[in-house]
């Protein structure tokens with residue numbers, strides 16, 4: 417999967433201005449683009465303000481399922497950035513939409529076993545779908561099949577689906593129970609996102625994909641992934657806003673999710689920033705695994721810094 421042109425580095429005022437003029441809508445990945453954990457990256461706020469002042473539309477599209485959209489509005493606010501729930505799409509929300517609309521789980525009847533944090537169960541709850549597992553603190557206790565409270569009365573027969581995502585409090589108890597549910601006939605397996613790694617300040621850590629794939633290996637079942645590059649996420653965005661794809665740019669830090677999402681979605685542009693997962697060398701390298709970005713920059717804030 418390659419695009420024919422060589423990526424353009426946003427390194428001068430003229431290129432930064434040309435980049436801004438080309439698009440009306442910007443879709444932003446979050447981890448590695450806006451922030452690394454609780455560390456906001458330089459000139460991000462200024463760049464977002466600049467876009468708002470120029471009348472551009474902005475959406476946030478993150479593969480991070482640890483927080484719900486409601487919780488994300490608070491994270492944005494803690495950085496002094498205005499973002500409404502309608503502007504935020506997470507892979508946890510995408511997974512919840514998938515089980516409701518595609519798997520057609522019945523609220524009040526079907527339940528979901530969650531491997532992951534509160535961002536998945538909170539989105540399910542808003543849809544009236546009950547979940548088990550997730551952040552239940554009893555899963556942090558060491559696992560013994562004889563005494564686990566999740567096994568003592570047998571598995572819950574109402575569970576028809578497993579959703580798995582990033583869990584920074586991963587435990588053997590969680591892995592074991594998730595496997596137990598996946599071993600049940602007919603239980604569907606949904607993964608939030610395939611990201612192998614997760615960027616934090618000064619560290620590249622294990623990502624959701626590393627955990628989901630470990631469960632998949634044990635279960636011998638393949639998950640359906642709902643986050644980027646799955647186009648359902650882009651279609652959901654297109655269904656809530658007027659999206660002129662040719663004047664829309666996807667901004668991300670990962671080639672096989674973010675850049676692929678933008679390219680396969682026929683967006684007018686893609687911008688890879690080097691503050692997260694990828695390097696300049698990889699940005700410029702042609703590969704069959706992922707597309708090359710249209711633009712790349714050392715950091716998102718360069719768009720603001722070069723034009724001011």
Ligand SMILES: O=C(O)COP(=O)(O)O
Nearest residue numbers: 445446447478479480611
């Ligand atoms: O949580 C992840 O794996 C990555 O999240 P991101 O899409 O905001 O970079």
Ligand SMILES: [Mg+2]
Nearest residue numbers: 445447448669
């Ligand atoms: Mg990212």
